[in-house]
Amino acid sequence: MAALVTDATGTDVCFVHLVDEERGRLTLAGATPPFDELAGTIELAVGEGIAGWVARHGVPAVVDDKWSDTRYKYIPALRGEDFASLVSLPMIRRARRVVGVVNLHSRRPWTCPPEELAVLTDVTGLLAGVVENARLYHRLAAREAELERFASRTIELQELERRRVAAEIHDGISQPLVSLWYRLSAAQAANPEYPEVVASQLTAAQELTTAALEEARRTIVGLRPAVLDDLGLGAGIESLAHSLAAGGVHVQVEVEQCELAPHVETAIFRITQESLQNVAKHAEATHVRVELSTTAGGARLVVADDGAGFDPERIGSERRADSFGLAGIHERAALVGATVRIASRPGEGTTVSVFVPREPRS
Ligand SMILES: Nc1ncnc2c1ncn2[C@@H]1O[C@H](COP(=O)(O)OP(=O)(O)O)[C@@H](O)[C@H]1O
Ligand SMILES: [Mg+2]
Numbered sequence: 616m617a618a619l620v621t622d623a624t625g626t627d628v629c630f631v632h633l634v635d636e637e638r639g640r641l642t643l644a645g646a647t648p649p650f651d652e653l654a655g656t657i658e659l660a661v662g663e664g665i666a667g668w669v670a671r672h673g674v675p676a677v678v679d680d681k682w683s684d685t686r687y688k689y690i691p692a693l694r695g696e697d698f699a700s701l702v703s704l705p706m707i708r709r710a711r712r713v714v715g716v717v718n719l720h721s722r723r724p725w726t727c728p729p730e731e732l733a734v735l736t737d738v739t740g741l742l743a744g745v746v747e748n749a750r751l752y753h754r755l756a757a758r759e760a761e762l763e764r765f766a767s768r769t770i771e772l773q774e775l776e777r778r779r780v781a782a783e784i785h786d787g788i789s790q791p792l793v794s795l796w797y798r799l800s801a802a803q804a805a806n807p808e809y810p811e812v813v814a815s816q817l818t819a820a821q822e823l824t825t826a827a828l829e830e831a832r833r834t835i836v837g838l839r840p841a842v843l844d845d846l847g848l849g850a851g852i853e854s855l856a857h858s859l860a861a862g863g864v865h866v867q868v869e870v871e872q873c874e875l876a877p878h879v880e881t882a883i884f885r886i887t888q889e890s891l892q893n894v895a896k897h898a899e900a901t902h903v904r905v906e907l908s909t910t911a912g913g914a915r916l917v918v919a920d921d922g923a924g925f926d927p928e929r930i931g932s933e934r935r936a937d938s939f940g941l942a943g944i945h946e947r948a949a950l951v952g953a954t955v956r957i958a959s960r961p962g963e964g965t966t967v968s969v970f971v972p973r974e975p976r977s
Pocket of ligand 1: 894
């Protein structure tokens with residue numbers, strides 16, 4: 616493009632500077648040879664030099680004698696002494712956003728005539744479109760890569776979950792069943808003349824059955840929250856809260872009826888589950904509040920405890936490979952387009968808040 620523009624205008628060199636809006640700076644992104652080698656190495660602040668002035672004001676600058684122009688900034692590498700005049704044009708996109716600046720330099724003194732300036736402004740407008748499309752493309756590619764990472768992470772988490780369930784079935788269900796078998800065998804082998812021995816073995820067997828059943832129920836809830844299908848998210852959250860309350864924590868639950876997609880309900884349920892498990896494991900809290908509410912823009916989940924708290928920055932930096940709890944919360948949320956905030960400080964409790972926007976964000 617730079618070469619095309621210089622040919623068409625009879626100028627000698629063309630510099631293309633792009634605006635980095637976040638940093639408020641202009642970077643030389645391309646040029647006619649030999650200056651193309653400097654791409655990426657020259658920066659100006661928006662407002663600095665003639666290009667910076669054009670970026671700030673969004674209007675062209677026609678400079679026939681740059682040495683008498685106070686806006687001009689001499690940059691040795693760009694060899695300003697070799698060129699007499701320049702035209703600096705903004706690359707403008709929608710809503711008058713300046714995405715870059717094109718500078719055309721000529722050796723001979725040159726005052727760009729207005730009709731030529733109008734054509735050049737159209738050309739730089741087109742160039743602005745090209746730049747914006749390229750940026751959008753890069754953003755899309757980055758987003759796609761991120762989605763891929765999510766997908767593989769999800770599969771990883773799934774595998775981990777399966778291993779956890781296998782361990783749970785082994786410890787929590789198979790073990791009591793083995794003991795149960797021994798109790799029943801003992802009852803069977805007992806001398807019928809001592810019915811109290813038989814009775815005590817059967818009582819033990821009954822307790823083991825209850826324990827195994829309870830464990831199976833817990834594993835099933837953990838596996839696939841069937842409670843969501845049967846009773847809905849509200850009841851699911853209540854049941855999670857109940858099991859925490861059984862451990863002696865005072866749990867206050869306020870659940871509003873929310874219309875959420877099934878996969879979003881599952882995500883919210885899992886996030887609540889992990890948050891409450893963390894309360895049980897780490898917080899030593901006396902009081903926990905679980906709140907699911909609808910807001911104008913979507914649904915909000917809050918799990919707040921008054922326990923020990925922690926330093927999220929420290930936990931984030933030393934995240935262990937085997938710890939998926941908080942990381943899993945972030946990932947589950949991201950997968951359904953929700954945002955998470957985990958606020959905690961040692962001694963001041965922990966609040967996990969999740970916001971699910973009603974419409975999937977574009
Ligand atoms: N509610 C909480 N109260 C206090 N500390 C917490 C709480 N939630 C998380 N933490 C801290 O953050 C760490 C990371 O949590 P998590 O990622 O869920 O891993 P895990 O529960 O397996 O340790 C925990 O080890 C704990 O130190
Ligand atoms: Mg955890």
